[in-house]
Amino acid sequence: MKEKATGTSYAKIIFFGEHSVVYGKPAVAIPLYSVDVSATLERTVIGQTIHCRYFDGPISQMNDNLQGVRVLIDRLLNLFEANELSFRLTIESKVPAERGMGSSAATAIALVRAFFNLFEKPLSRLELLTLADIEEKITHGNPSGLDAATASSEAPIWFIKNQVNEQIEFHRSNLCLVIADSGIKGKTSEAVSLVHNNLIDEPDMAMPLIDQLGQIATTARQALADSDQVTLGRLMSQSQTDLAKLGVSTKALDQFCQIAITYNALGAKLTGSGLGGCMIALAKNQRDAQIIATKLRQAGATQTWIQSFKNYEFTTG
Numbered sequence: 484m485k486e487k488a489t490g491t492s493y494a495k496i497i498f499f500g501e502h503s504v505v506y507g508k509p510a511v512a513i514p515l516y517s518v519d520v521s522a523t524l525e526r527t528v529i530g531q532t533i534h535c536r537y538f539d540g541p542i543s544q545m546n547d548n549l550q551g552v553r554v555l556i557d558r559l560l561n562l563f564e565a566n567e568l569s570f571r572l573t574i575e576s577k578v579p580a581e582r583g584m585g586s587s588a589a590t591a592i593a594l595v596r597a598f599f600n601l602f603e604k605p606l607s608r609l610e611l612l613t614l615a616d617i618e619e620k621i622t623h624g625n626p627s628g629l630d631a632a633t634a635s636s637e638a639p640i641w642f643i644k645n646q647v648n649e650q651i652e653f654h655r656s657n658l659c660l661v662i663a664d665s666g667i668k669g670k671t672s673e674a675v676s677l678v679h680n681n682l683i684d685e686p687d688m689a690m691p692l693i694d695q696l697g698q699i700a701t702t703a704r705q706a707l708a709d710s711d712q713v714t715l716g717r718l719m720s721q722s723q724t725d726l727a728k729l730g731v732s733t734k735a736l737d738q739f740c741q742i743a744i745t746y747n748a749l750g751a752k753l754t755g756s757g758l759g760g761c762m763i764a765l766a767k768n769q770r771d772a773q774i775i776a777t778k779l780r781q782a783g784a785t786q787t788w789i790q791s792f793k794n795y796e797f798t799t800g
């Protein structure tokens with residue numbers, strides 16, 4: 484066993500397929516490389532403490548909204564038969580919480596990796612995602628698993644719940660995405676319940692939207708392969724219309740989408756669960772992306788990021 488070990492992960496952005504992924508439709512999601520999480524475990528002489536943005540102190544005294552993390556730590560200590568281990572766990576996260584960027588999943592992934600690194604044990608992708616799911620289920624109810632799959636990936640992924648989780652190639656796509664945080668918190672569990680209730684109360688309205696969002700993800704995958712940015716932009720804006728009809732957009736997100744389009748974006752949509760959180764826009768180039776990001780900050784975005792795929796090479800796996 485090592486004296487000290489770290490695990491890392493990324494924030495995620497859902498390019499296509501949020502919400503419909505819960506109902507078995509495909510999704511395309513991307514790790515946001517500049518927004519990461521690290522979990523560092525250091526062995527100490529006495530005690531088990533955690534130091535993160537929400538809590539600083541003994542793990543036994545962690546508050547209720549960190550229950551998922553606590554249960555996951557217990558599970559990892561059981562797994563390594565190390566319940567008596569003394570350690571200091573430090574979690575540093577650049578991921579804004581409750582903004583649809585997969586903050587909890589990224590924390591869970593970094594945590595699992597840190598434990599396996601400390602105990603010098605190999606960790607399969609399946610085991611990593613199964614363990615992260617323990618935390619995700621407590622925090623979000625019944626998540627599709629897309630957040631953890633993306634937070635743990637080095638490349639964009641094509642994902643179908645319980646079926647497919649594979650990396651896809653973006654390197655010919657020349658994509659330039661702008662991500663903007665509205666600064667408004669949105670709870671994934673509430674957004675997922677809202678869509679679920681819509682499906683029960685108004686199936687004739689909601690089910691075709693879920694089907695269409697899944698179809699959009701499939702078409703988008705082909706558009707990515709063809710480097711067809713115009714189609715990708717159109718599909719993003721169509722997704723936004725469908726997600727708004729499902730009730731998960733907000734005034735601020737609608738406004739951000741409009742601003743992005745006004746300043747030359749090819750398409751824009753909310754990303755993640757909605758009811759707050761972030762928007763993504765597809766810019767034609769870096770210069771446009773900078774302008775869009777500036778305009779969004781002027782309109783109230785608390786943070787913006789630009790992620791370009793021009794120079795990335797990804798493998799299909």
Ligand code: MEV
Nearest residue numbers: 501502626627629755756
């Ligand atoms: C949340 O990041 C994405 C949703 O599709 C929920 C899920 O996939 O579990 C809204």
